[in-house]
Amino acid sequence: MRFLRSRFLQAVIVLVVAFCVFRFGIRPPAPWSVIKLYMAVVALAVLVHISSDSDSWRDFLRPIRDTLTRPERRFVRAVLVVLIPVLLGYYAYSVAAARPEAPPQLRAIHPAPPPSLSFRGKEMNLQGLENPLRKDQASLARHAAAGGAIYIQNCFYCHGDNLDGKGHFAPAFNPPPANFEDPGTIAQLPEAYLFWRIAKGGPGLPRESTPWDSAMPAWEDRLTEEQIWQVIVYVYEATGQRPRRWQEH
Amino acid sequence: MKRHWRFARAWAGIMLLTAVALAVLLGAPVEAQDAAKEPAYRAFPLLGSRLAVWVIAQLHLDFAAFILGVPMFAVIIEIIGWKNRDARYDWLAHEFIKLVFAAFSATALFGALLLFVFIGFYPKFFAFMTNIFHTTYWIYALLFFGETFTIYLYYYGWDWLSGSRKWIHVTLGVLANIFGTAILFIADAWLTFMTSPAGIAETGALKGSVWAAVDNATWMPINVHRLIANIVFGGTIAAAYAAFRFLGAKTDEERARYDWMGYVGNFVAISAFIVLPFAGYWLGREIYAFDQTMGITMMGGFMSWLWIIQATLIGVLFIGSNYYLWLGMERIPGSERYRKYVPYMLIILAVGFMVWATPRSLIVTLEEARAMGGTHHPILGIFGVMSAKNTAVNLMILTTFLSYVLYRRANRLSIKPWVMAGMAVQWGAFFVAAAIVLFYGVYGYFVESIVRIGFSVYQVLAVLGAIALVMTIDIPMFRGARSTGEIRWGTIAPRSQYVLILLAVTFTWLMGLMGFARSGIRQHWHVYGVLRDTSVDAVTPALGYAANVITLVTAVFLALVMFIFWLGGLAEKGGTAHAPVPAPHIAGGSGEAH
Numbered sequence: 001m002r003f004l005r006s007r008f009l010q011a012v013i014v015l016v017v018a019f020c021v022f023r024f025g026i027r028p029p030a031p032w033s034v035i036k037l038y039m040a041v042v043a044l045a046v047l048v049h050i051s052s053d054s055d056s057w058r059d060f061l062r063p064i065r066d067t068l069t070r071p072e073r074r075f076v077r078a079v080l081v082v083l084i085p086v087l088l089g090y091y092a093y094s095v096a097a098a099r100p101e102a103p104p105q106l107r108a109i110h111p112a113p114p115p116s117l118s119f120r121g122k123e124m125n126l127q128g129l130e131n132p133l134r135k136d137q138a139s140l141a142r143h144a145a146a147g148g149a150i151y152i153q154n155c156f157y158c159h160g161d162n163l164d165g166k167g168h169f170a171p172a173f174n175p176p177p178a179n180f181e182d183p184g185t186i187a188q189l190p191e192a193y194l195f196w197r198i199a200k201g202g203p204g205l206p207r208e209s210t211p212w213d214s215a216m217p218a219w220e221d222r223l224t225e226e227q228i229w230q231v232i233v234y235v236y237e238a239t240g241q242r243p244r245r246w247q248e249h
Numbered sequence: 250m251k252r253h254w255r256f257a258r259a260w261a262g263i264m265l266l267t268a269v270a271l272a273v274l275l276g277a278p279v280e281a282q283d284a285a286k287e288p289a290y291r292a293f294p295l296l297g298s299r300l301a302v303w304v305i306a307q308l309h310l311d312f313a314a315f316i317l318g319v320p321m322f323a324v325i326i327e328i329i330g331w332k333n334r335d336a337r338y339d340w341l342a343h344e345f346i347k348l349v350f351a352a353f354s355a356t357a358l359f360g361a362l363l364l365f366v367f368i369g370f371y372p373k374f375f376a377f378m379t380n381i382f383h384t385t386y387w388i389y390a391l392l393f394f395g396e397t398f399t400i401y402l403y404y405y406g407w408d409w410l411s412g413s414r415k416w417i418h419v420t421l422g423v424l425a426n427i428f429g430t431a432i433l434f435i436a437d438a439w440l441t442f443m444t445s446p447a448g449i450a451e452t453g454a455l456k457g458s459v460w461a462a463v464d465n466a467t468w469m470p471i472n473v474h475r476l477i478a479n480i481v482f483g484g485t486i487a488a489a490y491a492a493f494r495f496l497g498a499k500t501d502e503e504r505a506r507y508d509w510m511g512y513v514g515n516f517v518a519i520s521a522f523i524v525l526p527f528a529g530y531w532l533g534r535e536i537y538a539f540d541q542t543m544g545i546t547m548m549g550g551f552m553s554w555l556w557i558i559q560a561t562l563i564g565v566l567f568i569g570s571n572y573y574l575w576l577g578m579e580r581i582p583g584s585e586r587y588r589k590y591v592p593y594m595l596i597i598l599a600v601g602f603m604v605w606a607t608p609r610s611l612i613v614t615l616e617e618a619r620a621m622g623g624t625h626h627p628i629l630g631i632f633g634v635m636s637a638k639n640t641a642v643n644l645m646i647l648t649t650f651l652s653y654v655l656y657r658r659a660n661r662l663s664i665k666p667w668v669m670a671g672m673a674v675q676w677g678a679f680f681v682a683a684a685i686v687l688f689y690g691v692y693g694y695f696v697e698s699i700v701r702i703g704f705s706v707y708q709v710l711a712v713l714g715a716i717a718l719v720m721t722i723d724i725p726m727f728r729g730a731r732s733t734g735e736i737r738w739g740t741i742a743p744r745s746q747y748v749l750i751l752l753a754v755t756f757t758w759l760m761g762l763m764g765f766a767r768s769g770i771r772q773h774w775h776v777y778g779v780l781r782d783t784s785v786d787a788v789t790p791a792l793g794y795a796a797n798v799i800t801l802v803t804a805v806f807l808a809l810v811m812f813i814f815w816l817g818g819l820a821e822k823g824g825t826a827h828a829p830v831p832a833p834h835i836a837g838g839s840g841e842a843h
Contacts, residue, residue, distance in 0.1 A: 026628055028621045033612040034629060038603050043566070045599035048568060052575040052591060054742055108553060110608045112546035127541060165625075174618060183694060184609065184623050190541070247465055 005062035011046050018042040107175060108208045109191065113196045117204075119225060128194035129242075133229045140233065147234025150227055158215065163239050173215040180239050187241040194232050194243075198223075270511035289373035290784045298370040299786035301797065305366055307761055307802045308809075309359035310342030311482075313436075314475070314760065315810075316356050317429045318483025319349045320400070322517045324422035331415050341510055343407055347489055351817040352405045353397070355809060360640055371784075374775045377453060382439055384459050389435045396428035402537040430476065437471045438463040443776050444767065445539045453779060468538040470532035471767075477521050477528055484518030489753035490814055492746035495739075505739030511749050512577065518752070519570045519653065523646050523716070526563075527709050530639075536770070543777065546771045554792055555766055557608050560638070562759045564602035567645050569752050571598060574656045584659035590651075597648045601641040609633035631694075639705045640690030640801045643712050647683055650716055654723060661730035671726045682715035707831065757806060769795070 022035045030038075051057040067073045073191070116125045133143045152161075158177040160167040165179030178185045186194060196204070202214025219228060236243055293301040323345040330338025367375045379386070403421045410418035448461025454460060491511035498504040537544030546552060575591055578584035607629055613621065621627075631637060654675075665671070689704040696704075771777045773787045781787075790798075 028626065029617070030626065030629055031611050031613040031617045031621070037606055041599055041602050041606070043594055044565075044603075048572045049592060049595055051744065052572055052595075053588065054579060057742075107610065110490055110545065112542045155384065176618065179625055182630065184625065184630060188634075193545075219383060 005051050007056050007064065008063045011060065014046050014226070015039070015043060016200055024104045091147055107210050107213070109175075110193075111206045111209045113193050117196055117200065119199055119220060122225075124195075126192045126196060129190075129195070131191040131195075131229050131232060143233045144237040146227075147230035147232070148238070150223065150231045151234050151238075154219070154222070155231065163235060169215075175210075175213060177216070180235050180241070183241075186235060186239070186243070189244055191229075191232050191236075191243045194235075195228055198228050198231065275835065287372050287376070289371075291370045291372070292785075293366070293370050298366070298784065302363070302366050302370065303798060304802055304805075305359055305363045307764055307799075308806055309363050310764065311757060311760065311802070311806045312352050312359055313357035313433075314479045314482045315486055316349045316352050318479030318481070319345050319487060320422065320426050320429060321419055321480055322484065324347070324419065324426060326513070327422060328419055331419060337509075340506075341513060344510060345514075346400075346404055346407075348487060348490060348814065350400065351811070351813045353400065355813060367588070371775075374780065377776070377780055378439060378442075380453070381442070381449065381455050382459065385435050385438060385463065389432065392428050392432050392435070396432060399425040399428060403558060433475060433479075434472050435463075436466075438465075438468055440767075441465055441467040441471050443774075444536070444543075444771060446641060446776050448777050449779065453776075467532065467535050470528065470535045474525070474532050477525050478760065480521040481518045481525060482760060484514045484516075484521065485699050485749070485753040485756045486514075486810065488512075488518060488749045489516030490514075490591040492749040493811075493814075495746050496743060498739075501739055508580075508739045508741055510734065511746065515570060515573055515749060515752070516653075516755075519574075519649065520767055522566065522570070523649060524713075526642055526646070527713070530705055530709070540777070543770050546772065552766060552769065552792075554610060555762065557606055558792075559759065559762060559766075560602075560605040562755055562762070563642075564598075564606060565755050566759070567600050567649055568595075568602065569748050569755070571595075571649055571652045571754075573745050573748045574652045576742055576748070578656060578659055579611060579742065580737045580740045581656075581659040582657075582737075583661075583732075587655040587659060590655060594648050594652055598645055601645040601648075604632045604641040605638050605645075607632040607637075607781065634694075635692050636693030636701060636704070639693075639708055640686055643686040643708045644683060646712055647679060647686070647715065650719070651679060654719060657723070658727060658730075660733045660736060661727050662733060663726045663730045665726055668726060671722045673723055678715040678718045682711040685711035754807065757803045758799060761802050762795075765795045765799060769791060 019035075020038060021022070022030060022038050049056075051061045067076055115124055115127055116123060118124070133140065151159075156167055157169045158167040158173070159165055159180065160170065160177070163180040165177045165182075167177060170177050180186050199218065199220045201218030201220050202211050202216040205211035205214060223231070232243075236242075290298060292298060296304075323342045326338050326345070327342035329842050330336065330342060384800040399421050403418065403425055406418060406421070410421070442462050442465050444464070447465035448456055448459070448463075450456050488511045491507045491514055495504055495507040495511060498507060533544075533547070536547060548556070571594065578587065610633075611626060611629065663671075686708045689708050693701045693704050769789050772789050774780065775782050
């Protein structure tokens, strides 16, 4: 088992194990962009570990140096001289080869909203805007119920009856419909932001959010102002999320 | 030969200052002119005005950060040497100030250039700012004179004001820092006003006194953030300088000296760096509070990618500075006891790094998105949000601090009867702080966001509290401790020195990136919401372009710094250098601040 104590081998084992964990241990599979990032960090950490102590660094370098200089390793050397360029070549090929697939997306999911918007000709200032229906706590349940009806009529095809973004239309869209259960969507947004998104939909997004890709319809012409606020109340009620409040200052 | 140089440099400095003062005066008439006749913009030849002003401003800022940061710790080091009657510290402080002195003229030069670019190419903007801030210009110029002359006196008077007159010298050093900080605060007022204007009427004219414009929402957070970052920056650049000298050293003695200098520079940098993220949170919160749109542009919009790059850079800084400490342990007899902790600390740092760098919105191909059932990944998504990132960075800070504590005691054995209890409390403090950080990190997923933001404050307090408690025990515990051997300065592995250089490059780059973020969030405004950018450059550049510009600026800055330090080295060769001192041996349980 002496060779197991070789630093070089240990480093290789750690890298291979880490790769297997990231590639096969995460379900659903993690995207390649993330795996690459993680592997880079692991490689850095491994290098730091073996070189943070001179003995282990020497240990690590020894097999590399031996392979490069020892006459009896000539065969291994020859294999490497062929193998490394071939692998690099394959990598270059796999990067350059065209695939019938859209390139990965770099989409800003939550772009900055405009400071104000015009809703059916009415100017609305989004900064600090609150949901007017919340003033009257007594009828909030009624509004939530009305919002539920609006949701089932208009939204659930895409956003799903569980509000998890898995409606029956959803598989057709890229980007997929927002998942309201996810703590990264409505839970971190103020209600005014939702108002903007629902009123103006995908077409109202700024460039960095690829408005031409989003299937989210603009509801301005189909729902009234009150109806939009109602459906907003509903999505928060139904998911148990709370909207982000404006900071007092 | 040496005299010659000094005079040449002194003259260059004074000429530049005059140029700055003149330029300030020139600025005033612009406002008086009829605004209608004046073009709002002129185009900078070839580069375009935006690139010109960007590069020059960043270079000016890099130099300024350096010359403001270094004197802060140089004076402290001088005082330590003075109080302990230790000539080595005096040598070190002088060595640091020598660097500042060399970089002084470059700072003024780029400052003057920046001003010329504003006046020449952004006349309307400059007139607007002058209208509001003209009173501060005079104070700024006065302070600059004060700073220059105190620094000159401080540097040239080093030998003259020694011995019984040392206190005068130290006072000068402190004074120079006060001037420097005041200068920084005034300059910060201008640029924070551009982000979060205050105190003006709709027309852009001042409503009351200029103070209201100075004391705007982001002023204090930026002041504090920059003050700390300047120390980090000064420390890393000085450490990189020491690394160069170490690598080129001819004698063991020289190697020992520069090893020590690099260590101190890096130590200063890490200590300040540990608190930097907290200042960053504060700034971020103020920006959010000032304007939600701006906050979302910053964190959620196209800039969200910038934070991933930032996380990567900071991850490199954390791992790099710990690596340096671990490598440094090799030259400390007795440190073998602590080697066994290294893998665990490394694992925490690496996992923290991964969590921090996990993007909120992943880059996925359509195929991968299908497999994941959306762009949201149920597991990775957990790491994407603020709760996870705050937890990761706080644990990384704690770990770095632990590295430092172990390093500090590497060759010392406490002889106090209460060591066991003391150590137990220290370990307890570490674990309690880590537990609090983890608890609020996890709990953050179950509360609404406004509450969650408050949690980061508890996490920060837990970490700072642990640091304070551990140090209050550590200092008395190791006073008069038994030594297991002297630190063998100069025997550190040379690769550690490349780490120091890497840290300096990374931090310079990071400063450039954050400068871009700070200016970029204004989008198409010169002064947010008040003065619109109507130039051809009114678009916010893409991240890739910005990264190229930042790389360019970093390369130019480091090249200039190398050139300037080389010049400084020439002067050293010409005359007798500042009294050479024996190699440091600061270890040995005397418990000084190292």
